[in-house]
Each structure stands twice: as structure tokens, then as C-alpha cells.
Amino acid sequence: MDLDQQLESCAMTPAISCTRVGKIWRSADSANDVEALRNISFTVMPGEFVVLLGPSGCGKSSLLYMIAGLEQPTEGTLLAHGRPVASPDADRSLIFQDASLFPWLTVGENVTFGLSLRRESKAKRREVADEILRKIGLADAADKRPDQLSGGMRQRVAVARALAMRPSILMMDEPFAALDVQTRAKMQDFLLTVWKDSGASVMLVTHSIDEAIALADRVLVFTARPGKIKTEVPIDLERPRSPRDPRYRELHDLFADLLADEVDRAFEQQEAAAE
Incomplete structure (x- = not known):
């Protein structure tokens, strides 16, 4: 295989491949086990920017921890560049909400x-x-x-x-949630710049519809717990993206409709857990 063929093969191999992944958080009392994720399957291609959007507690962060190698799935398969994810690796970096x-x-x-x-x-x-x-x-x-x-x-x-x-894979768990609106917008612009320069595949977790539309090539919308992929939506807008664009408003309304029932169900789960 010559160099061009090798480069083409690398480009075709997903940076991340997730197949029928599930995660159950075990407790001392099995009656209190929590099923965080169920039957998650998707791929992220090299250089792609994918956003995970969903209500609180739907397992989005748990998925990042597993891709980072910090946790193991209860079932299913996780691959990074075609190799099983068994432990943390410098090629897969995870950034938390707190800069730490x-x-x-x-x-x-x-x-x-x-x-x-x-x-x-x-x-x-x-x-x-x-x-x-x-x-x-x-x-x-x-x-x-x-x-x-x-x-x-x-x-x-x-x-x-x-x-x-x-890293060839950069994961971010609500990195801008604690920032004010103006700083958050600046950080989003900054992230897009460094992403383009680095060529890394990016996975970002957020609760913000606007952030998802502003950043993503593709958005995976999650259900309430146990988290499943409800649908995936490609963002067919050129960057930079203006909230005044009619297509932006259409996408915003679409995500709001997709999330409405899931957010209600997540609140009901949280209230039940608190009783």
C-alpha cells in the first residue's frame, strides 16, 4: 500500500466507533443500580465536530468518560481509530467544565x-x-x-x-457552562479556530441548543435516562453562523421540539429520586 492509499485508509477509518454501548452504574444494593446508557451506536470521522445534546442525567458525560478510557462500558464496543478503548491515552484528551x-x-x-x-x-x-x-x-x-x-x-x-x-480526539464536557454569555460566545469562536488548526475530531457535551448549532457538524440528540440516541441532525449552515439566519431558527425550533418531552421526563426522574 503506497502513502496515498495509507492516508486514504486512515481518513476512512472512524476516529470513534461506538457499537451498541450500554452503561449501568452499579450500587452495593443492586436494586439501586442506574442504567445510564442503552444501545448507543454512532461514528465520528477524523476532523469531525460532533455535539451531544440532551437533558441532565442522560449519560452524555458517562459516554465521554468511556471514550476517554476512564470508565468501561457494561456492554458493547468502543473503538478509537479502529482499536479497542481499554485505558486512557494521550491521543484522547478530555476537558471538564472546571478548568482543573x-x-x-x-x-x-x-x-x-x-x-x-x-x-x-x-x-x-x-x-x-x-x-x-x-x-x-x-x-x-x-x-x-x-x-x-x-x-x-x-x-x-x-x-x-x-x-x-x-491528540487526534478532543472531548469536552460542558466546558463553557460556567461562563457569562459574552465570554461563552468568544470561547466558542476560539474553539472553532483551534479545532480547524489542530485537525482533531471533537466531541462536545452541552445542554445549550444555541451552542450545539453554533459549533457542530452534526448533533446527536439524547433521550432522558437511560440515554439513547433519539436522532442525529446534520447542521447544514456555513460558519460563522448567525442566529438571525432563518435556517438557524428552524434548527433551534427542531431541537426544542425534540428535547421538550425528554427534559420533562428527566425532571420527573430527578423528582422521583429525591423522594
Whole structure:
């Protein structure tokens, strides 16, 4: 197989392949087991941006943890680039809602923390930190501490730390939920820029319809628990996407209708669990 054929083969192999995956969170008393996910099947292609949209408690985050290798499915198969997901890997990075930076390290040291575990030289780490921080607009922040940065800046550093490992799969669990509306919009624009530059496949969990439409190539809509894929919707709008576009409004109304019953059912489940 020549180089062109190898590249074509790699491009055709899904970055993520999820086949009939289910997840049950076990308890000491089996009567209190919680079925988080049921019969989840989908693929994410190299370079694709896929958003998981659904009500609270439907297993979206659990799915990311399994793809990251932090948890194992109860049933089904998870593959990353055609290989079974058995444990965490630097090629699959997960970013949480909380930036989770180490407060005793500088911004530059936080960005290259993974590289330090690989025993990369101090000079190499500094080179990588300077390059990535310049790309994300924080070139002057390398020697600052996280508590000297705004919430949006800290989240950018968390993205930079993930990108420093050059992952081919980047997963994000509601990374902008705690930010104000203006900062959130800026962070969405920033994420699209770094995604295009990195070429990574991205999976992002959100409860926000607007965020899903703004970012995704394709949206997977989840039911209430146990989470199943209710439908998938391609976003047929060129970027940047304006909320004033009639097609944007059509998509917004479609997602609102798809989620209405699921959100009601999720609230009923939460109320029942609290009794």
C-alpha cells in the first residue's frame, strides 16, 4: 500500500466507533443500580465536530468518560481509530467544565504538564508552551498563576494543555457552562479556530441548543435516562453562523421540539429520586 492509499485508509477509518454501548452504574444494593446508557451506536470521522445534546442525567458525560478510557462500558464496543478503548491515552484528551488547573504551577507549566510526564526537556516544554499560548492569545501569560486569569482565560489554558499533547480526539464536557454569555460566545469562536488548526475530531457535551448549532457538524440528540440516541441532525449552515439566519431558527425550533418531552421526563426522574 503506497502513502496515498495509507492516508486514504486512515481518513476512512472512524476516529470513534461506538457499537451498541450500554452503561449501568452499579450500587452495593443492586436494586439501586442506574442504567445510564442503552444501545448507543454512532461514528465520528477524523476532523469531525460532533455535539451531544440532551437533558441532565442522560449519560452524555458517562459516554465521554468511556471514550476517554476512564470508565468501561457494561456492554458493547468502543473503538478509537479502529482499536479497542481499554485505558486512557494521550491521543484522547478530555476537558471538564472546571478548568482543573494546578494552582501551584504557572500557566506555561500547566500547559506542558503532560509533556513533563513524558520527560520532555525543559527547553522543549517552554517552546511548546510559548507556541500554543501565542495561538490562543495568551502569549504574555506563561509565567502567571491560574488565579491571575479570568474564567475564560483559564478555560483557554485547559484547552491549550490538551492540545499540547497533540491528540487526534478532543472531548469536552460542558466546558463553557460556567461562563457569562459574552465570554461563552468568544470561547466558542476560539474553539472553532483551534479545532480547524489542530485537525482533531471533537466531541462536545452541552445542554445549550444555541451552542450545539453554533459549533457542530452534526448533533446527536439524547433521550432522558437511560440515554439513547433519539436522532442525529446534520447542521447544514456555513460558519460563522448567525442566529438571525432563518435556517438557524428552524434548527433551534427542531431541537426544542425534540428535547421538550425528554427534559420533562428527566425532571420527573430527578423528582422521583429525591423522594
